[in-house]
Amino acid sequence: MTAEAIETHDFPFDPTYGYDLDRLLQVGTPEAPADFGDFWQGAYAKALAVDTAPRVGALEEERDGVRVHAVSYTSVGGFRVGGWLTLPADGHVTHGMVVLHGYGGRDAVDVTLPPPGTAAIWPCARGMATRSLDPEIPATAAEHVVHGIASRETYVHGGCVADTWCAASALLALVPGAARQLALVGGSFGGGIGALALPWDDRFHHGLLTVPSFGNHPLRLTLPCTGSGEAVRAHYTRHPEVTEVLGYFDAAVAATRVRVPVHVGAALFDPAVPPPGQFAVHNALGGPKELFVLTAGHVEYPAAAEEDARLRAAQREFLAEADPR
Incomplete structure (x- = not known):
C-alpha cells in the first residue's frame, strides 16, 4: 500500500511531508541529553515505590468472554488514575496488558483487542477523559500537551509515563498471573508515552506501538x-528554550534504550502525527522489532478497515512469536 491511495485531501500541507518509505526508514534520532538515562531511571524508581492501592469496581459488562470492571489506582504525586480492568470470564489468565490511549482519552474499552487469556488494564492518563479528569490539568490535547512544559520535572508527559508504570504495578497487584507475559500497548499519544515508558521497566516483555507520537x-x-x-510548535515560537525540556x-x-521486542505500525500519510516522527521511533528501537506499514493514520480511507484487521493479526502473531513459553 502507498500513500498515493489517498487521492484527495483538504489539508493545507502534504501529510506525507515529501517522504516515501525509503526516506522514512532513514529518519534518524536526535542527540540525547547527557543525563537522559539518569532522569528516567530516577522517575521510574519513584513510580515503583508508589503504593498504587488499586480498587476494582463492580462488573460493568461481560461480552465476548471478557468481564469489564472499573478500576482506579494511585500514581506519582498521589494522583488517582481511573480506567478499566478486563479479565477473562473463565478466570484463566496467561498474559497481561497495559493499554494506553490516544489524545482525547477514552470512554470505553475494546475487549476484542487483547488475545484470549489476557488480563488488561486500560488507564486514562492524568487529566484525560473520561476517568482521570482533573480541574488542574487541561483535558484538551492542545492544552494538555504543553501543560507544565517549562520544566522536565513538571511536564505532564512525565506524569503520564509514571501513570503507565503504576498501571503495571496495579495490574500485577490485582492479577499476579499477568506478569507471565506483560505487553505495553499504545497508539498515537499512547504510542509515544509507551516508547518513553518501555526502556526502564523490565516487567514489560514486549510492546505494540501504533502511529507513535513524540518521535524526533x-x-x-x-x-x-x-x-x-x-x-507544541506554536509554544516553541514563543518559548524556544522549550527544546531543552523536549x-x-x-x-x-x-x-x-528499548531492548524487548516491539511491533510498530507506522503510517505513510498522517496529518496528525507526522510520519517522519513515527518512523523515527521505529528506526531507533534497540531490540528486536517488526514494522507494519499503514497507508495512513488519523484519517478515513477505503482500505482502513482491512488494514486494521491485518494489523491486529500481525500484532497477535508477533505476541505469539515473542512468547518464550
Whole structure:
C-alpha cells in the first residue's frame, strides 16, 4: 500500500511531508541529553515505590468472554488514575496488558483487542477523559500537551509515563498471573508515552506501538500538523528554550534504550502525527522489532478497515512469536 491511495485531501500541507518509505526508514534520532538515562531511571524508581492501592469496581459488562470492571489506582504525586480492568470470564489468565490511549482519552474499552487469556488494564492518563479528569490539568490535547512544559520535572508527559508504570504495578497487584507475559500497548499519544515508558521497566516483555507520537522533536517542530504537535510548535515560537525540556521526552531517543521486542505500525500519510516522527521511533528501537506499514493514520480511507484487521493479526502473531513459553 502507498500513500498515493489517498487521492484527495483538504489539508493545507502534504501529510506525507515529501517522504516515501525509503526516506522514512532513514529518519534518524536526535542527540540525547547527557543525563537522559539518569532522569528516567530516577522517575521510574519513584513510580515503583508508589503504593498504587488499586480498587476494582463492580462488573460493568461481560461480552465476548471478557468481564469489564472499573478500576482506579494511585500514581506519582498521589494522583488517582481511573480506567478499566478486563479479565477473562473463565478466570484463566496467561498474559497481561497495559493499554494506553490516544489524545482525547477514552470512554470505553475494546475487549476484542487483547488475545484470549489476557488480563488488561486500560488507564486514562492524568487529566484525560473520561476517568482521570482533573480541574488542574487541561483535558484538551492542545492544552494538555504543553501543560507544565517549562520544566522536565513538571511536564505532564512525565506524569503520564509514571501513570503507565503504576498501571503495571496495579495490574500485577490485582492479577499476579499477568506478569507471565506483560505487553505495553499504545497508539498515537499512547504510542509515544509507551516508547518513553518501555526502556526502564523490565516487567514489560514486549510492546505494540501504533502511529507513535513524540518521535524526533527537533524534526517535528518543523512539520505542521493537525495534532498536538501543532500546539507544541506554536509554544516553541514563543518559548524556544522549550527544546531543552523536549529532549527528555523524545520517543525516538527513548526507543534507542528499548531492548524487548516491539511491533510498530507506522503510517505513510498522517496529518496528525507526522510520519517522519513515527518512523523515527521505529528506526531507533534497540531490540528486536517488526514494522507494519499503514497507508495512513488519523484519517478515513477505503482500505482502513482491512488494514486494521491485518494489523491486529500481525500484532497477535508477533505476541505469539515473542512468547518464550
